[in-house]
Amino acid sequence: MMKKTLTVVLLLAVALIPVAVLAQGGTIKIATQSPLSGGQSAIGVDIKNGAELALEQLKAPLEKMGFKVELAPYDDQANPDNGVANSKNIVADPTILAVVGHYNSGVQIPSSENYHSANLANVSPANTNPKVTDRGYAEVSRIVGRDDVQGVVAAQFVHSKGMKSAYVLHDKTAYGQGIATFFQQEAKKLGMKVQGFEGTEEKANFDAILAPVIAAKSDVIFFGGIYDQASVFFKQAREKGYKGMFISDDGYDSPEAVSIGGPALLEGGGLYYTTVAGPAKLYPGTAKFQTDFKAKYGADPRPFAAQGYDSMAICLKGIEEAAKAAGNKLPARKDVAAAVRKLKDFNGITGKINFNEKGDLTVAKYFVIQVISPDPAKWNDNKIDKTLDIAPPK
Amino acid sequence: MALLEARGVTKRFGGLLAVNKLDLTVEAGAIVSIIGPNGAGKTTFFNTLTGLYRPDEGHIVCQGHSLVGLRPDQIAKFSIARTFQNIRLFANMTVMENILVGMHTRLFQDMPNVLLRSRKFKLEEEQAHARAAELMAFMGLTGVGDELASSLPYGVQRRLEIARSLAADPKLLLLDEPTAGMNPQESCEAMILFQKLRDQLGITILLIEHDMKVVMGISDRITVIDYGEKIAEGAPHEIQSNTRVIEAYLGSGAAAALTNKESEARRPIQLEKSPAPDAGATLLSIENIDSYYGHIHALKGISLEVKAGEIVTLIGANGAGKSTTLRTISGLVRARQGKILLRGQNITKLPPHDIVKAGVGHVPEGRGIFPRLTVRENLGVGAFIINDQPLVQRRMEYVFHLFPLLKERLDQKGGTLSGGEQQMLAIARGLILNPKILLLDEPSMGLAPVLVDLIFQIIEKLNKEDGIAILLVEQNAHMALQYAHRAYVLSTGQIVLQGDAREIAQNPQVKSAYLGG
Amino acid sequence: MAAIKSGKASASSIVNNFLNQGKRPYFLASVYLALGTLLVYFNPLNMASFFFLLSSAFVIYKLQMHGGFKLAITAVALLIIVPIIGIRNIFYLEVIFQISVFAALALGLNVVVGFAGLLDLGYVAFYAVGAYLWAFFGSQQMFLLAEIPGTAPSGTPFFLPADMFYLFAFLGIVVAALTGILLGLPVLRLRGDYLAVVTLGFGEVIRVLANNLDKPLNITNGPQGITPIQRPTLPEGLLNSLRVLMDPLVGRDVSQGEFYNLFFYLLALLVIIFVIIVVRRLDDSKIGRALTAIREDETAAVSMGIPLTRMKLTAFAVGASFAGIMGVMFAANRTFVSPESFSFMQSIGVLTMVILGGIGSIPGVILGAAVVIILNLQVLQGLSLYLSQLRQSEAVIPIIDFAWKNLSTQLDPAKYQRMLFGIILILMMIYRPAGLIPAARRKRELSTRSKDKKKPITPSSTAAEADHGAA
Amino acid sequence: MIAVPIRRFYQNPSIRELIRPLGQIISFSAASSVVLSLLILLVALVLRGTAVNEYALSHYQVDILTLTLKNLPQVLIDGITLGFVYAAIALGYTMVYGVLEFINFAHSEIFAIGAFVGVEVLIAMNNAGVFTGISLWAAYGFLIIAILVGMVAAGGTAVLMEIVAYRPLRGAPRLVPLISAIGVSFFLQDLIRLVESLTTGQFHRIFPTFGNFDKRLLISNFDIAGTTLELNIQFKSIIVIIAAVVMLMLLNYIVNATKIGTAIRAVAQDRASASLMGININLCVVVTFLIGGALGGAAGVLYALKFTRIDPFVGFFPGLKAFTAAVLGGIGNLTGALLGGLVLGLLETFAGSYLYIFTMGAAGAEYKDILAFAILIIVLIFRPSGLLGEQVGQKA
Structure with a gap:
């Protein structure tokens, strides 16, 4: 046994000696990190796909400067251990100049410690947890609104519609719970009655949790989470006879939401969601993105795919600016991070992007959208009920 | 003062009274034996003494402390050690480690000492290892200390198990059939060993044993139990001449009177005769088979044959390989070498269910009836491979003719039948397929003498009237040799003697080894 | 070894003999290690060279050398080579750190599954207990009990000084062990496969609790997780002197974050050495033997006077305690814990x-x-x-x-x-x-009979059959 | 001599055997519903004098007792439906355990495979436009087809799994096949994911909307404490319950009244003896896996019908719960699986529905899983063989 292994190992050693270091002078890599496997990979993969699409479509300026631009997709498995290990791997690769990343705040927060200590620019497409930017790292920015804003928008909206009572649910993730928490706070502040606040990891069977919800007969149900859970919940609530309004967050922004729930969702008080991503009607870029995405990956983009696209776009732009400043040479990581932060009025498919000193969007545009058709194909015709520009809290 | 005193110990399993108001006194320094037929409740009694079972009634007192309700490990602390009927070694530990585990109650190392490797710990470990080495030397295990227990041959495993129990420095040693599977010479050595244990180490011994030579040779007192009850107690010579004991062991002719006369009066229903092979033609022949049970080499080159119309019996001590031979024939144990031919057809590699189809019926040891199926279903399963319903009907009538009792019990669950009824059901089930040869494994085990006689009469009848060849494994060698035409004597997986049953019965060696004479 | 014993002159045994002749293994091992080090040092991004270096551990383990030399060369590799190449490519340090952490966890589970034969499918629960222990006391969480998760005001002070970490590393052992006993008490009487499912359930219960104990009192901060969690301080003086040492070797300025990586690597190394010592000592004692005996045959074990429940609880507690201390370290290393890290998958x-x-x-x-x-x-x-x-x-x-x-x-x-x-x-x-x-299989017989070095000829039947049976 | 009717050696009077479980089903459902309802009402009565009542008044505008009463019918219906889903999955665990004394950990993935195949069939029909404007009869027909296809796929997978991953390990120590089963479980999860994402680009699937399954059947209206209470049940709940009952009856019939069923029971009790009766053990084991897998597959499709959404990990929790149910009722015992499923389904739904109200929002439905495991542990401690488990005849 052992001798065989030993022989193999020795042979390997001999074979390895001539391995030369490949010169990678003109290559620029941009990494993505998101869960590509496991239960949350549906969205993680689309973040990566969005970024990949952006890289393909927008790498021309850098290629003109003589760089080879590549994507390095990492899988954090929604697990901090993997995320942190990958972040160290990313940091160790000098050709990587920016990271688009993380879906889970739980992975983003520890991983970005490493980006921070390596001055590596990190643009987050999905992390709405306030802590992500509250640490004040110059490298870490995000192009999504904070939980504490989006939830507020939804609460103000339902209040403006004259709703008196609300039932708040979330998906027991940092994302969903965060938004739901701020919705609840704002609703209370506005004098609404919050009849319940509960989280559930359950994906399909909402029978039990619905009992108090139905009994409460609230005017509106808010669900903080992703559409594939929210829609099932809404559907079952309607089946149990709930007649009021549904409202959810940007995780709900997917045509599939209506294919899950069917026409019943739109009955009664209607179905709304808030989003930071402008609908296709307002932003031609979004419509193009959706067709391109569908053409390339064969399915409609899921939530955060557009944000993945924009994050990548910003990284590319930042690198371009930094490279220009460095005289068309490979820029330093520190300069890339600074360049990203300095971008002014960047036109993304999710809106105009400006960062404040913490890395949050200076002004994020928030839309409240009403779903008007149970036909998934007509998702883009959804009605914009309200548009708000809100700056992050100080 | 008695070292161990049991008063009125009773243990029930469901409705079965396994041990019934048993009294036993073990004086310090004595060798006390418990004997009785298989299934009489001897091992259950041991398990009750050592706390594996909790007695339903009765007291067990050891040196003034009651043992009832204590856990086995607590009882072990009273310096009571034991061995098991079917060796229970720690298979994947070395011989040395097995012995060290036996010292568990004698070692005082605790967690801090272990983790800090204190001097106390090292000293104790050193002494423990030295003591283990001594014990190994004492039990003739020197040199195999680093072997895995599972890799040892049977006899050595037996010795190791005794060594392990000695490691606890017991005052009272409970040995459960320690010489099972040993050849006469080994048994002799074991006897000397037990005496040495008592004389040199001052260990009191409570012994369950089948080998009458051992029992009679070394016991100070003998307790005989049957059906969980004590039927006799006394010094060896008293027991030897006790009629009840002889009856329990040897059966009595009186039982014949109890057979069902009514059924005899009726015209017997015959099984359809298979194209009759000439009497005397070889039906089953086994050539040089080797079988293993795990690592144990159970059969070493067994060859035997059964001719049409014969009753052939396999006798030998427990663990000699009798049941394994039957199990190898019916495919439950795979022969690693050799050939098994049934009327010329090679069935060695067939799976059990195909061997059954080829015409081998096997009534396993312990009857193997399905306790949660009714008698009807048990018989139905027995006829599983027959799709011809009228045929099943005829076979059913045939077995009901043999065992009228079963018909009355048709909708009763198998588990609720008495031992004798279960045995009848098992044989009936084996007959439904009209086998060419019937393998019977210990059909008399745990049965009352009356029933034993009945069963043997049925066996004879099957053979004589229906011409079914029978290969019989029997603990009750006396009885088996009486009914069989020919016999093979097995010892430690080998055939040591074969020939005409009557001649074998007269063989002085056989007599002394297996007939207690 | 086996080949020598059986005396077969196979090609492999020739290679083996050739490799282990005289001083050859010492030379081989040193050269191999040195080669690996150089490869990684000059190709810090090449995965293959890293594997080559890792494989040297196997070579050192397998070659027949003096124990002291093995120890020395391993120490050089772990304490000098790994830190240098680890700082050069921080990812390798992380890989080795995670190997250490999970090796400790696996060794703990091994005590439960391997020694005592109890299949525990919720082992990560104890890891979670350790992690949340330090996460709770080593962060601001104590002051945020009344806050709704996610709305905590920034600028809350930390509850304990960072260096309490060391105390909590110890407490992690104790608390996790107690949790193990607490779980074990009701369930250890169950049969093996039931136990597996119940422990699986327990693992899920701990995760669900971590996910839900943000109300009525906000203990775990729910799905948001607890952050920041403190790390023990690195003394400034030590840092500076290390910098002087490291910077030229690595070829650039080393940041404090990188030193933290090094620090946690060394800490993990320390723990794993501790764990290995504990496991080995346990294994080679009355306790270890009792556990193995239980695994092999409960009935026989209990008849030998081994108290089943107490021994199983010991196994559970020991296994859990390793997970506990690693959990504390995990929390400090990541500065963040959330329920996602403690899934069934782990x-x-x-x-x-x-x-x-x-x-x-x-x-x-x-x-x-x-x-x-x-x-x-x-x-x-x-x-x-x-x-x-x-x-x-x-x-x-x-x-x-x-x-x-x-x-x-x-x-x-x-x-x-x-x-x-x-x-x-x-x-x-x-x-x-x-x-x-x-x-x-531990070879103990020969060592106890030191005078008689040569293995005596075994009784005729024994040896042959034993060999045959084992084949 | 009276001729014994031979058919009866395998088959008891068939109709009786077929409907025998009905009585058990009805009595179990009724008994556990009544017990739990009384219990919850008692708790509500006790809580009426506490702050919980005010909480209920302020959040739900009714007092706690009325609130409890109002929710009760729906909770019972939901609980029983869930109970039948659990029972259907638990039957598969119990079948395999009964014969091999081994927990088929991968049964939850068998369940998932059934769900996926069934749902994919319906999605394909939907995409082909089959469902536009079809009659109710046709809708039910297609549903039955989907269930059957799901059963075949799941049963086939289970058999394959037995042959590849378990058969080589028969006779090994207990933990060995269990670990292998965990391996199979993980393998299948990712296999479903791989196949689904390669073919459809995503791996959670939605049960298409057709037929009247989502509609509700109004049973009656009555007034209680001033509010009108509407007693109604969804058609899909009825389907789930009926399908589960039919499966249970069929299974009971197969196991207790057919030749192969008797053979399977014989194998379960004594494998060696059974093979000496000419029974092909491997065949019996395969049939057991086939039946258990098919039941799991049917349960999967029913689950998808009831709860709409499935993903490759969908089986994990229902599987775990169903296992709990099987143990609760006495693993190896078919009636036990039914009782265990019902009790667990009801308990869980009760806990999930009332915990939030009774604790004034401090603890919610999330704790229902903890409750399930707590019950499992308690039952195993005090009655290791489960509620209906037999103590006698168990191998030591």
């Missing part, structure tokens, strides 16, 4: 390490941890990255003329970790249930 991962490496075998379990971690972090990830590169290139697969571009991203190897674990578990059970390095 428990299975640790179990896979134990089974792959070899149930009951200490080097086996460490190897198992290394293989799984490297597979997961480097190989699968590396392959995926490579595929992604191919996909972005114009390359085609020759013969079938299939453009890499069109290869579905669904086929990324990194996505199929579970499948791989599953296949490993099935194949190992069928073909090699004892693992890559099966547990060694």
